[in-house]
Amino acid sequence: MPITPTTKIWMDGELVDWDKATVHVLTHSLHYGMGVFEGIRAYATANGPAVFRLRDHTRRLFRGARILQMDMPYSQDEIFDAVKLTVRENGLDSCYIRPLAYLGYGEMGLNPIDCEVRVAIAVWPWGAYLGDEAISHGIRLKVSSWARHDPRAVPTAAKGTGMYVNSCLAKVEAMRAGYDEALMCTTSGLISEGTGENIFVVRDGRLYTPPASSVGALEGITADSVATIARDLGHAVTEREMRRTDLYMAEEAFLTGTAAEIVPIGSVDDRLVGTGEPGPITREIQEMYFATVRGNVDRYKDWLDYVT
Numbered sequence: 001m002p003i004t005p006t007t008k009i010w011m012d013g014e015l016v017d018w019d020k021a022t023v024h025v026l027t028h029s030l031h032y033g034m035g036v037f038e039g040i041r042a043y044a045t046a047n048g049p050a051v052f053r054l055r056d057h058t059r060r061l062f063r064g065a066r067i068l069q070m071d072m073p074y075s076q077d078e079i080f081d082a083v084k085l086t087v088r089e090n091g092l093d094s095c096y097i098r099p100l101a102y103l104g105y106g107e108m109g110l111n112p113i114d115c116e117v118r119v120a121i122a123v124w125p126w127g128a129y130l131g132d133e134a135i136s137h138g139i140r141l142k143v144s145s146w147a148r149h150d151p152r153a154v155p156t157a158a159k160g161t162g163m164y165v166n167s168c169l170a171k172v173e174a175m176r177a178g179y180d181e182a183l184m185c186t187t188s189g190l191i192s193e194g195t196g197e198n199i200f201v202v203r204d205g206r207l208y209t210p211p212a213s214s215v216g217a218l219e220g221i222t223a224d225s226v227a228t229i230a231r232d233l234g235h236a237v238t239e240r241e242m243r244r245t246d247l248y249m250a251e252e253a254f255l256t257g258t259a260a261e262i263v264p265i266g267s268v269d270d271r272l273v274g275t276g277e278p279g280p281i282t283r284e285i286q287e288m289y290f291a292t293v294r295g296n297v298d299r300y301k302d303w304l305d306y307v308t
Contacts, residue, residue: 004126028105029104032162033162034112035160036065036068036070036101037159038061038097038159039097040097041095041097042123043293049095050305057258064160068155073116082121086121087123095126096258102117103116135264137264138264138278141181141194141247141267148192182194189243200254202250202282203251209227211239222256222261228300232299247271251279252280
């Protein structure tokens with residue numbers, strides 16, 4: 001989805017003009033992919049723009065930096081405030097937010113220890129990641145020929161920049177084959193996640209999701225929100241290892257993620273999931289989630305941080 005430029009980007013403690021937010025071609029992370037990032041959304045509410053679970057996203061950014069042994073030059077509170085400042089200065093009611101910590105220019109080679117950690121925060125208007133039609137009617141999903149990273153190869157608990165080459169390969173493969181999204185499995189065939197989303201499966205009226213610790217999936221903040229909402233609605237949610245055939249036999253299934261939000265899965269490998277349209281549990285959770293992020297559910301108000 002194309003980026004719509006805004007006016008200011010926060011870089012290393014200062015707001016700079018969008019077109020001047022540049023880095024040198026020899027920036028270390030550009031060559032070796034050592035960096036961490038977050039995807040966050042702010043939504044329009046009756047009380048002005050509110051960032052969804054900003055504290056949790058900020059904590060995950062710092063946890064990822066710790067895993068990669070990147071010493072953040074700012075505190076969590078400073079990044080928290082910088083995100084709100086950047087949204088406010090760009091005058092956006094709703095937007096996508098991209099904090100990025102990376103290794104800057106000045107050192108080269110595979111030893112990153114002496115590289116300076118730089119931080120940037122950009123915001124821009126962004127609609128439904130997989131499209132409005134996907135949210136309303138579901139997507140065509142393809143099980144990728146590319147396996148998800150093994151946690152023994154790279155630390156999958158970190159939202160690391162270079163690790164997303166794996167997701168890009170799977171995404172391109174799926175789209176060129178005529179599908180909307182790819183599903184990644186482990187090398188042993190267990191369901192892991194989408195290219196940038198967690199997955200939930202409904203069987204016999206119960207919700208199942210893969211355990212991140214054993215399948216190399218990222219611990220999703222949206223997935224955690226959905227699991228909480230589902231349980232509060234009276235649905236059982238269980239972490240369980242699954243294979244692609246569990247999707248073939250599912251009554252419903254959907255993907256969750258900050259960018260994707262909640263996207264029903266209409267088919268997997270050309271096999272309909274249920275009727276091929278979003279099922280009642282998916283619809284119920286979708287409705288509650290979108291009401292929550294827009295500040296209309298008192299029970300989850302503490303998930304929102306207002307910009308003004």
